[in-house]
Amino acid sequence: MKTNTSLLIEHADLLVTMDAERREIRDGALVTDGPAIVWVGATADVPAGLRAAADQVIDARGRIVLPGFVNTHHHFYQTLTRVIPAAQDAVLFDWLKTLYPIWAELTPDAVFVSTQLALTELLLSGCTTSSDHHYLWPNGSRLDDQFAAAATIGVRFHGARGSMSLGESQGGLPPDRVTEDEAAILHDSRRVVETFHDPDRFAMRRVVLAPCSPFSVTPALMRESAALARSFGAQMNVHLHTHLAETQDEEAFCLARFGYRPGDYAEFLEWTGDDVWHAHCVHLNPREVAHFARTHTGVAHCPTSNMRLASGIAPVRAMRDAGVPVGLGVDGSASNDGSHLLNEVRQTLLLQRVMGNPRAMTAREALELATLGGAAVLGRDDIGALAPGMAADLVAFRLDTLWHAGGAVHDPVAALVFCQPQPVDWAIINGRRLVQDGAPLHVDIPHLVERHNRAAVALVQRAGAR
Ligand code: ZN
Numbered sequence: 001m002k003t004n005t006s007l008l009i010e011h012a013d014l015l016v017t018m019d020a021e022r023r024e025i026r027d028g029a030l031v032t033d034g035p036a037i038v039w040v041g042a043t044a045d046v047p048a049g050l051r052a053a054a055d056q057v058i059d060a061r062g063r064i065v066l067p068g069f070v071n072t073h074h075h076f077y078q079t080l081t082r083v084i085p086a087a088q089d090a091v092l093f094d095w096l097k098t099l100y101p102i103w104a105e106l107t108p109d110a111v112f113v114s115t116q117l118a119l120t121e122l123l124l125s126g127c128t129t130s131s132d133h134h135y136l137w138p139n140g141s142r143l144d145d146q147f148a149a150a151a152t153i154g155v156r157f158h159g160a161r162g163s164m165s166l167g168e169s170q171g172g173l174p175p176d177r178v179t180e181d182e183a184a185i186l187h188d189s190r191r192v193v194e195t196f197h198d199p200d201r202f203a204m205r206r207v208v209l210a211p212c213s214p215f216s217v218t219p220a221l222m223r224e225s226a227a228l229a230r231s232f233g234a235q236m237n238v239h240l241h242t243h244l245a246e247t248q249d250e251e252a253f254c255l256a257r258f259g260y261r262p263g264d265y266a267e268f269l270e271w272t273g274d275d276v277w278h279a280h281c282v283h284l285n286p287r288e289v290a291h292f293a294r295t296h297t298g299v300a301h302c303p304t305s306n307m308r309l310a311s312g313i314a315p316v317r318a319m320r321d322a323g324v325p326v327g328l329g330v331d332g333s334a335s336n337d338g339s340h341l342l343n344e345v346r347q348t349l350l351l352q353r354v355m356g357n358p359r360a361m362t363a364r365e366a367l368e369l370a371t372l373g374g375a376a377v378l379g380r381d382d383i384g385a386l387a388p389g390m391a392a393d394l395v396a397f398r399l400d401t402l403w404h405a406g407g408a409v410h411d412p413v414a415a416l417v418f419c420q421p422q423p424v425d426w427a428i429i430n431g432r433r434l435v436q437d438g439a440p441l442h443v444d445i446p447h448l449v450e451r452h453n454r455a456a457v458a459l460v461q462r463a464g465a466r
Pocket of ligand 1: 075133331
């Protein structure tokens with residue numbers, strides 16, 4: 001008896017494969033079997049045997065179908081603290097100092113509900129794999145809460161066990177009470193890798209080790225976290241992630257405290273290599289970019305957040321030209337108050353052009369960053385493209401809408417990026433249908449929003465009562 005569900009998706013106006021030839025197939029079709037794609041081509045060419053064996057047929061007329069997007073940087077818990085008035089108009093260090101005392105009141109329930117909310121928001125924006133960088137663990141909250149929440153939504157999840165150990169009393173930025181003891185951080189990091197990390201193809205759960213930033217952890221913790229991740233061996237593929245070169249304040253901090261620019265500091269710590277990706281990298285110089293390219297060190301580009309906090313414009317064109325792997329991230333919801341990954345694709349295109357070069361980023365390259373780019377940065381070769389043997393992670397957007405009228409008829413791929421970003425019509429992850437007719441099948445959104453809003457209000461009230 002057949003145990004895997006097989007889906008036949010046919011008659012897509014355009015199927016954007018992101019395969020080795022970057023094929024864009026008109027009247028496209030695709031067949032899945034369990035978690036994998038088994039066939040991609042034109043609807044007229046679907047083999048009769050596969051058609052006959054399909055359990056469900058999905059008519060994709062009027063839609064563009066793409067590989068699901070990959071989000072490479074976020075802080076899900078920050079959905080609870082969007083647009084906090086005192087942090088609306090601040091640069092990074094002031095913004096953090098305003099928010100740390102509120103985040104100190106996080107609870108396991110708040111972590112759980114914010115993870116559900118952010119993943120639902122991402123899913124509806126076309127994201128099928130997301131990492132999350134969570135770096136403060138007050139009141140008994142654990143990475144376990146995030147993995148439990150992610151399982152209820154069904155998005156492929158790379159949980160980054162973040163950490164902070166350099167408090168104010170030692171010259172760091174965060175208040176001491178949101179930092180952890182370094183031995184405890186390393187002990188818990190090992191525990192979560194051993195408990196949750198799945199190195200296999202089509203894995204739904206991976207763990208990343210992720211000390212927060214140069215101004216909130218010590219060099220010793222950076223080195224020991226890297227040594228721990230690498231001690232599991234190349235087959236386990238445990239990646240490393242942190243914030244780097246986000247602002248000029250951070251550059252000044254690194255020079256004053258460590259005697260290095262941020263990019264050189266990463267090299268000094270051996271935080272370069274194809275198992276490392278850094279968020280932001282707005283202030284890398286050409287020499288540092290060349291070093292990242294040589295070592296295949298990845299970057300999560302977060303354009304909206306960089307604009308929101310007035311951090312600057314990351315040299316994405318230069319990084320791509322040099323060969324640095326670049327993925328996209330929406331970043332935390334307190335510095336980009338939306339988790340809409342397709343919108344981040346659009347922001348990437350616009351921000352690279354703003355200094356005067358209209359060819360600095362095309363729609364197709366921006367989509368490549370969101371798919372293949374993100375997959376490479378997370379160390380995965382089973383997502384980011386639609387081809388036989390790849391994970392069945394795909395999304396469809398309607399093109400017959402008000403928002404795309406007069407555009408999709410000329411170039412559907414460009415219309416998706418240039419026109420006002422819309423939510424997906426449907427999404428499939430690991431061969432499972434999770435969104436249909438624009439609505440998630442397994443999430444009660446009004447109920448989720450109500451629980452989330454209650455948690456957000458309670459969080460700020462607890463902080464105010466201190
Ligand atoms: Zn961040």
